[in-house]
Amino acid sequence: MSWKLFSLLLQASGMTILVSAFAIVAGLIIAIALSALRLSGNRLALGFVAVFVSFFRGVPLLVQLLLLFNLLPALGISLSSLSTALIGLTLCTAAYQTENLRGGFAAVPPGLIESADMLGFTPVQSFLRIKVPIALRLTFPTLISEAILILKASSLVSVVGVIELTKMASNLAASTFMPVELYAAAGLIYLAINQVVTLIGRFAEGRLPGTGVPAR
Amino acid sequence: MKFDIGVILASGHEILSGLALTVLIWIAGSALGLGLGFIVATLRRYGGPLVNLGLAIPVEILRGTPFLVQIFLLYFGGPFIGLSLDPIPAGLLGLTVYGAAYYSEIFRAGYQSVPEGHVEAADCLGFGRIQTIRHVLLPEMALIVLPPAVNMTVILLKETALLSLITVPELTLTVQAIGSQKYAFLESLFVLALVYWALVEIAGQLGRLAEGYFSRYRTART
Amino acid sequence: MTTDDIPAIACNKVCKSFGSTEVLKDITLDIPAGQVSCLIGPSGSGKSTLLRCMAFLEEATSGTILIKGQPLGFSEQDSGFRARQPASQIRAVRANIGMVFQQFNLWPHMTALGNVSAALRVVRGLPKREAEARAMAQLEKVGLADRADHYPSQLSGGQQQRVAIARALAQEPRIMLFDEPTSALDPELTGEVLNVMRQLAAEGMTMVVVTHEIGFAGSVANRINFLDHGRLLFSGSPEEVFRKPRHPRLEQFLDTYLDRGASMLV
Numbered sequence: 206m207s208w209k210l211f212s213l214l215l216q217a218s219g220m221t222i223l224v225s226a227f228a229i230v231a232g233l234i235i236a237i238a239l240s241a242l243r244l245s246g247n248r249l250a251l252g253f254v255a256v257f258v259s260f261f262r263g264v265p266l267l268v269q270l271l272l273l274f275n276l277l278p279a280l281g282i283s284l285s286s287l288s289t290a291l292i293g294l295t296l297c298t299a300a301y302q303t304e305n306l307r308g309g310f311a312a313v314p315p316g317l318i319e320s321a322d323m324l325g326f327t328p329v330q331s332f333l334r335i336k337v338p339i340a341l342r343l344t345f346p347t348l349i350s351e352a353i354l355i356l357k358a359s360s361l362v363s364v365v366g367v368i369e370l371t372k373m374a375s376n377l378a379a380s381t382f383m384p385v386e387l388y389a390a391a392g393l394i395y396l397a398i399n400q401v402v403t404l405i406g407r408f409a410e411g412r413l414p415g416t417g418v419p420a421r
Numbered sequence: 422m423k424f425d426i427g428v429i430l431a432s433g434h435e436i437l438s439g440l441a442l443t444v445l446i447w448i449a450g451s452a453l454g455l456g457l458g459f460i461v462a463t464l465r466r467y468g469g470p471l472v473n474l475g476l477a478i479p480v481e482i483l484r485g486t487p488f489l490v491q492i493f494l495l496y497f498g499g500p501f502i503g504l505s506l507d508p509i510p511a512g513l514l515g516l517t518v519y520g521a522a523y524y525s526e527i528f529r530a531g532y533q534s535v536p537e538g539h540v541e542a543a544d545c546l547g548f549g550r551i552q553t554i555r556h557v558l559l560p561e562m563a564l565i566v567l568p569p570a571v572n573m574t575v576i577l578l579k580e581t582a583l584l585s586l587i588t589v590p591e592l593t594l595t596v597q598a599i600g601s602q603k604y605a606f607l608e609s610l611f612v613l614a615l616v617y618w619a620l621v622e623i624a625g626q627l628g629r630l631a632e633g634y635f636s637r638y639r640t641a642r643t
Numbered sequence: 644m645t646t647d648d649i650p651a652i653a654c655n656k657v658c659k660s661f662g663s664t665e666v667l668k669d670i671t672l673d674i675p676a677g678q679v680s681c682l683i684g685p686s687g688s689g690k691s692t693l694l695r696c697m698a699f700l701e702e703a704t705s706g707t708i709l710i711k712g713q714p715l716g717f718s719e720q721d722s723g724f725r726a727r728q729p730a731s732q733i734r735a736v737r738a739n740i741g742m743v744f745q746q747f748n749l750w751p752h753m754t755a756l757g758n759v760s761a762a763l764r765v766v767r768g769l770p771k772r773e774a775e776a777r778a779m780a781q782l783e784k785v786g787l788a789d790r791a792d793h794y795p796s797q798l799s800g801g802q803q804q805r806v807a808i809a810r811a812l813a814q815e816p817r818i819m820l821f822d823e824p825t826s827a828l829d830p831e832l833t834g835e836v837l838n839v840m841r842q843l844a845a846e847g848m849t850m851v852v853v854t855h856e857i858g859f860a861g862s863v864a865n866r867i868n869f870l871d872h873g874r875l876l877f878s879g880s881p882e883e884v885f886r887k888p889r890h891p892r893l894e895q896f897l898d899t900y901l902d903r904g905a906s907m908l909v
């Protein structure tokens with residue numbers, strides 16, 4: 206396979222990284238908001254979060270994306286295929302990340318919140334300053350695995366017309382009749398990106414300040 | 422905007438045939454993947470460092486690349502290297518191999534969870550290797566292996582939807598085809614999402630039942 | 644001073660039940676301002692629960708608790724109806740109280756300085772520089788200025804508890820509550836924490852200390868309150884407690900602690 210083809214794949218992998226990074230970060234923010242709703246103890250909020258998480262984890266991402274692409278125009282919302290794909294991928298990972306964070310929030314020792322209460326923190330302040338940072342540290346490894354899952358899942362946005370790594374490989378395979386080389390090369394690029402994410406994750410995990418709960 | 426689910430449900434017969442193929446490929450793929458995964462994990466444990474490395478590489482490649490790219494490579498690339506498969510066998514093969522990579526890691530963790538001393542005890546009693554696996558390792562690791570294996574099996578159910586992209590006439594392809602015949606894309610996709618949601622919930626419940634059954638068995642003994 | 648006339652904390656007929664278990668039975672107790680009051684008693688006697696009620700970390704089932712004359716948690720209305728206070732009012736009354744926990748409860752993701760300065764920044768809204776200067780002064784006071792940039796996981800238990808004391812003091816409370824502050828520490832580390840508490844007592848801080856350190860109670864406390872099975876059985880000066888124990892349960896309790904430093908006082 207020529208260098209020219211490979212460089213086209215590399216360029217398209219920029220879109221893969223961009224889409225995945227956006228979804229992970231935006232999904233994390235939504236997951237934190239959903240966790241706050243869940244911790245509020247309000248029954249309606251609890252029900253909403255449960256249905257949200259169950260739906261987006263229970264329906265294949267491909268079906269979610271196809272549904273979103275047909276639903277938004279029907280509701281009179283016209284967005285580019287990239288924007289729609291970003292929304293779809295974000296909602297899906299938000300559901301998974303909410304579920305991942307559940308254990309982290311449950312593992313925050315209640316005493317750490319009592320000490321914040323005694324110092325005058327409001328519930329919102331102690332959620333943002335104490336619970337969220339500790340829950341994120343406790344669940345950091347699952348965040349890295351989720352990032353890798355999303356990198357792989359981002360290949361599905363090719364189906365709805367976003368030109369990322371998989372779509373580029375498909376287009377080139379169709380025009381050059383070299384599907385073996387192109388899909389294998391695309392696979393290798395995915396593998397390389399995932400290795401980098403794993404390494405960054407390991408590096409960052411060792412450097413998170415004060416990981417864990419104080420020594421007793 | 423008109424929204425009439427009835428249009429889609431009128432094609433219930435076709436939907437059922439798509440559903441049947443989805444469930445069939447899912448169960449066959451999971452079962453074959455589980456078996457292959459177990460064999461891979463066992464070979465990696467007993468086959469020596471070279472076999473271990475030789476199997477680690479494909480496992481890491483399969484786990485590090487998207488399933489979509491794998492089935493495209495198999496289905497569209499296969500004919501170029503003398504592997505021409507029809508959509509259904511290609512889909513089944515793809516799902517099996519993909520699942521096997523993940524199942525093998527689950528079994529590997531299961532093997533590692535059994536204390537060395539238990540294996541040594543079996544050795545001392547004159548158990549052969551297969552007897553040790555059958556009577557010591559498998560029962561001991563069952564509880565460790567079951568939850569992630571159930572989880573993976575549910576993931577495979579959702580992955581079968583991707584087989585529509587290599588024209589396997591499973592649920593997603595069937596319902597989409599009905600939608601385009603009747604100009605009712607949105608309705609068809611709603612039905613599709615609901616059916617998958619229900620399937621995944623049912624599969625998850627069955628998995629939890631199985632976990633509960635096995636953990637009761639385990640706690641009753643100890 | 645008029646503020647010395649009203650008790651720092653006044654508990655009136657405080658009862659607390661968890662389900663059908665009565666943990667506190669009709670506790671009426673005044674904590675005088677500017678003094679050290681200890682709560683002692685066997686485990687399960689309700690002493691920690693009483694302290695936590697004084698901080699409204701547990702809600703008394705009935706009875707009232709006044710902090711410097713202000714009701715905490717519930718307001719009694721003229722009709723006798725007991726209304727829960729809004730969260731902002733609870734925070735306002737609680738601002739008088741600093742609390743030190745058995746398990747330190749330092750936030751693991753912040754340095755010692757971060758732990759002490761966090762509330763100054765978040766709750767009081769002080770700029771970072773000023774909050775950290777004040778926090779540093781508190782760390783110096785507990786002798787840990789050189790550990791300011793250490794995370795809790797890098798500190799010994801005794802150091803963590805001293806940081807926790809500094810954290811509470813930084814909010815300038817008028818009353819300090821200590822819930823078994825040395826129970827989670829190795830014996831050789833209790834001294835450094837007790838020394839900080841002695842220093843605080845000498846400065847005239849109002850302190851309520853739940854403790855098993857009978858030696859500390861005997862030498863530092865102005866008043867010792869003995870609880871057993873949720874009742875306040877005895878309340879008096881250390882001399883009264885140790886010289887001529889009156890209540891058989893108190894005598895029995897002290898006997899089990901004779902080996903732990905109380906013997907020298909008897």
